[in-house]
Amino acid sequence: MNQNMTPFLDALKKYIDEEVSPFDVPGHHMGNADNLFKDYVGELTYMCDVNAPRGLDNLNHPSGVIDEAQKLMAECYHADEAFFLINGTSSGIMAMIMATVKAHEEIILPRNCHKSVINALVLSGAIPVFVMPEFDKNLEISNQPTVEDYIEKMDKHPNAKAIFVINPTYFGATNDLKRLALEAHKRGMLALADEAHGAHLSFQDALPIAAMDANFDLSAVSMHKTGGALTQASVLLRKGNGVTHYDVFKALMVINTTSPSNLLIASLDSARHYLYFNGNEKLTEVIKMGNDARKRINCIPGFKARGREYFIDQGSYAYDCTKLVIELESLTINGFELYNILKDEYNVQMELAEQYVVLAILAIGTKQEHLDNLVNALSDISKKYYVEKRSYPKYQYDSPFPKMVMRPRVAYQAPVKRVNLDDAIGLISKESIMIYPPGIPLIIPGEVFDQNIIDRIKQYKKTKATVLMDYDDLTVSVVDYEQYLENRDNVEDRFDD
Ligand SMILES: Cc1ncc(COP(=O)(O)O)c(C=O)c1O
Numbered sequence: 250m251n252q253n254m255t256p257f258l259d260a261l262k263k264y265i266d267e268e269v270s271p272f273d274v275p276g277h278h279m280g281n282a283d284n285l286f287k288d289y290v291g292e293l294t295y296m297c298d299v300n301a302p303r304g305l306d307n308l309n310h311p312s313g314v315i316d317e318a319q320k321l322m323a324e325c326y327h328a329d330e331a332f333f334l335i336n337g338t339s340s341g342i343m344a345m346i347m348a349t350v351k352a353h354e355e356i357i358l359p360r361n362c363h364k365s366v367i368n369a370l371v372l373s374g375a376i377p378v379f380v381m382p383e384f385d386k387n388l389e390i391s392n393q394p395t396v397e398d399y400i401e402k403m404d405k406h407p408n409a410k411a412i413f414v415i416n417p418t419y420f421g422a423t424n425d426l427k428r429l430a431l432e433a434h435k436r437g438m439l440a441l442a443d444e445a446h447g448a449h450l451s452f453q454d455a456l457p458i459a460a461m462d463a464n465f466d467l468s469a470v471s472m473h474k475t476g477g478a479l480t481q482a483s484v485l486l487r488k489g490n491g492v493t494h495y496d497v498f499k500a501l502m503v504i505n506t507t508s509p510s511n512l513l514i515a516s517l518d519s520a521r522h523y524l525y526f527n528g529n530e531k532l533t534e535v536i537k538m539g540n541d542a543r544k545r546i547n548c549i550p551g552f553k554a555r556g557r558e559y560f561i562d563q564g565s566y567a568y569d570c571t572k573l574v575i576e577l578e579s580l581t582i583n584g585f586e587l588y589n590i591l592k593d594e595y596n597v598q599m600e601l602a603e604q605y606v607v608l609a610i611l612a613i614g615t616k617q618e619h620l621d622n623l624v625n626a627l628s629d630i631s632k633k634y635y636v637e638k639r640s641y642p643k644y645q646y647d648s649p650f651p652k653m654v655m656r657p658r659v660a661y662q663a664p665v666k667r668v669n670l671d672d673a674i675g676l677i678s679k680e681s682i683m684i685y686p687p688g689i690p691l692i693i694p695g696e697v698f699d700q701n702i703i704d705r706i707k708q709y710k711k712t713k714a715t716v717l718m719d720y721d722d723l724t725v726s727v728v729d730y731e732q733y734l735e736n737r738d739n740v741e742d743r744f745d746d
Contacts, residue, residue: 335509392418546575673703
């Protein structure tokens with residue numbers, strides 16, 4: 250195929266040039282209504298915001314320019330098929346799991362997955378078989394489970410329908426994808442990938458392998474995170490005969506809006522074009538800038554820029570070095586405070602913070618001058634907050650995740666009781682609680698509150714991080730187990746792993 254083509258973008262431009270008389274939605278009719286946002290961003294943005302007029306195809310039934318653009322995307326990522334997503338990788342993950350794992354069927358997945366995976370379990374009714382990630386006690390972050398742990402779960406749960414792998418994690422850790430796909434396929438299981446943070450992996454050889462190149466069956470990729478598309482624009486990739494077009498299509502029909510944004514679709518078409526022709530060169534430059542920044546940061550007292558060697562040491566198979574992980578050391582501030590200080594006092598916006606670490610995402614838009622600003626800010630902050638020989642109360646949590654006793658869908662649908670967090674020990678959660686970003690739930694529907702998780706939630710609430718939970722007053726939603734038991738049929742739905 251000719252990757253130089255941008256069929257959807259071209260059709261959109263042509264439609265705008267035609268100066269049609271619009272009587273379809275959206276009712277601003279190509280920017281003909283007054284609007285302060287339009288004044289700010291410019292009329293052209295509104296002109297591009299057309300719905301599904303003739304000539305622009307239909308995302309829910311593509312047979313024209315969207316179909317062509319999706320085929321180019323598939324080829325670019327070495328997939329057999331690509332489905333554009335306009336509600337983020339979250340929607341791709343939900344469709345992927347709904348398409349492959351039905352209620353009461355098992356899926357093997359790492360517990361440090363994103364909330365969209367948990368929501369997919371609620372929607373599909375699947376039974377999660379969690380494989381625990383290696384936990385870095387130094388940074389207090391979860392990395393990848395070992396291949397051996399995956400294999401052990403596959404052998405123990407031979408009827409599982411699929412394994413699910415995060416490639417890479419938010420912090421850049423990756424797994425041996427080729428081997429995992431091989432082991433899964435050998436047992437008749439599917440290999441599914443969350444590549445929310447991996448849109449760039451296919452375009453530079455120094456980066457870890459992408460899921461399609463490792464023969465995964467499906468992968469959801471956030472083109473909007475590191476691929477250069479507009480926010481919410483993602484793609485679901487399919488390869489091989491393990492999953493049919495029909496299965497994915499049917500699931501997407503449940504999830505997708507009937508009014509997809511053409512701004513997002515055009516941004517997918519042109520992001521693919523850019524990556525295909527410029528990705529390699531740009532990412533080579535970005536990797537070099539990142540390595541230089543790491544060297545400079547490592548000379549600043551109080552900070553350690555962690556990279557490939559560190560993560561390989563921690564058990565990662567390979568490492569995505571476009572993630573700039575900065576560890577705090579001997580400072581009188583924690584990661585959350587550093588995150589806020591960087592923005593409030595130095596106008597530097599990081600991706601996320603944890604207790605002892607902040608994360609910068611380097612991507613095709615990264616500029617040297619912005620990296621200089623970050624390094625200079627850290628240098629200044631070091632002068633203010635570095636105290637030699639100060640040590641942190643590290644290694645607080647041995648087991649970061651609570652025990653699951655109920656299928657997430659059953660817990661989600663069970664009768665609710667609202668209790669104080671402190672009184673929740675031993676009770677089954679009905680909610681997912683997480684800090685965002687990264688959006689990895691501390692507890693999910695079906696897991697039991699223990700002291701460890703209660704302490705962690707309380708500690709996060711003290712920081713200025715956004716803690717997503719049902720209520721803001723340290724009460725939580727739990728399963729009203731007495732009421733739940735009144736329906737005798739329910740008893741079978743509780744299990745102890
Ligand atoms: C690991 C992971 N998976 C999935 C998602 C969901 O992606 P999206 O924001 O494109 O819906 C995210 C978002 O942060 C993520 O971090």
